[in-house]
Amino acid sequence: MNRYLYIQFYRNKAYIIALLFLFMAGMMAIYTGKKFLDRNEDIISKSGAFQKESIERNTKFHKDDLGLVLYYIKFNLVNETPRLAALNIGMRDLNPSIQGVTIRNLEEQRYNSDFYNPANAAVGNFDFSFVIVFLFPLVIVAFCYNLISEEEERGTWKLLSVQSGNLQKFLDHKILIRLSAVTMVYLALMIIASLWIKIPSDLYYIAFVISGWLYILFWFTLCRWVISFRKSSAQNALILLIVWVSINFIIPMSSNILIQKIYPVHESLKAVMEQREGYHNKWDEAKRPTMEKFYKAYPQYRNFTVEENDTFTWTWYYAMQHMGDLESAKSAELYTEKMQKRNQAATYLGYLLPNLHTQLTESHLAKTDMSNQLQYASSLKKFHEKKRLFFYPLIFSGKNAESVNWAQQTIEVFSLSEHLKWFQLLLPYLIFIALFMILSQNKYRKLC
Secondary structure: OHHHHHHHHHHHHHHHHHHHHHHHHHHHHHHHOOOOOOOOHHHHHHHHHHHHHHHHHHHHHHHHHHHHHHHHOEEEEEEEEOOOOOOOOOOOOOOOOOOEEEEOOOOOHHHHHHHOHHHOOOOOOHHHHHHHHHHHHHHHHHHHOOOOOOHHHHHHHHHHHHHHOOOOHHHHHHHHHHHHHHHHHHHHHHHHHHHOOOOOOOOOHHHHHHHHHHHHHHHHHHHHHHHOOOOOHHHHHHHHHHHHHHHHHHHHHHHHHHHHHHHHOOOOHHHHHHHHHHHHHHOOHHHHHHHHHHHHHOOHHHOOOOOOOOOOHHHHHHHHHHHHHHHHHHHHHHHHHHHHHHHHHHHHHHOOOOOHHHHHHHHHHHOOOOOHHHHHHHHHHHHHHHHHHHHHHHHHHOOHHHHOOOOOOOOEOOOOOOOOHHHHHHHHHHHHHHHHHHHHHHHHOOOO
């Protein structure tokens, strides 16, 4: 009987076509991820060359005026992109993996690139995680929706109940054949991805593989429970498709609207406007109050004095620029806080929706999630301050461009390493899988 079920499954051309469809979709997604990584690496390498060229050009033409040189030069901070990001692009297409900043005001530079991103945060990519979350379940539904109803509609169910000593074992074997076929496609794609993209076989990769497979197993247990009600094939298919649409579109979109309502994000715009007003207004104000606020923030520079009747000094100019950042600091902090709350709300929702949990987990493993972007933004702020504090004494002392060892001003990399939280990763899957196994088991007992 078992051999017959294998032959029956693999001789069905529709099933083979469905598996080939999954494989081809997965290969296309892997190719998309590979191109994303290649483009990302190309941008980073060119940025390094551009920064070096910019330094050479500006120090050549403005070598006697270090303040003017640093007005133009941008220093780049790279957000390290792991190879695993090819399988889950996440927010890396909305937020660049490298950002350059001058030592002038930071807030305006920070939001130049992600100014509109909150409105686009739900936009997906055709990456491998998309294939797992959206396409694999459709094939699983097509494989499993009529396992019982087909036999009843063909009039062979009663014959099976007589010939088979254990109908539950018979049905589970049919499900296991389908699970093994889908798993083989999934593992083949993961192996191809690891070899093609050169993804290291570390704990992050292993967790990524486990997360995707548990999501596949979740759908098989869900199908097992739905078909145990012994409804018609059309009803089973409709129920499973309604579930697929609900958890992938209706619930997440409704929740996203609610989250945006609870945590509206206007602070990026507000921070930019406050920052611009903060330093533009300083041109028409007395210099002394600006400098006193600057000295309060950085008392080590109090010996660099600025007279009220001075027409223009770089000391006053860069102090004025930083005051703009200080005056917009509260809005910037509120923006970060609200984005963190949004991210936390999505994480809690993911505990109730395995598809969302899979997306969030895999983007976290690939370092392409909102949390990574917020930590990178925090690192960019520290990077900007480090550059300012290095150059301020040289500018304020009237040094020229030759006083700086520019060879040391190279691109820096932000790298994030976190311990995996296996409990939080696995528990939502295991709860749902166990729940549907128990619920369907009670139904199957009535079949025997």
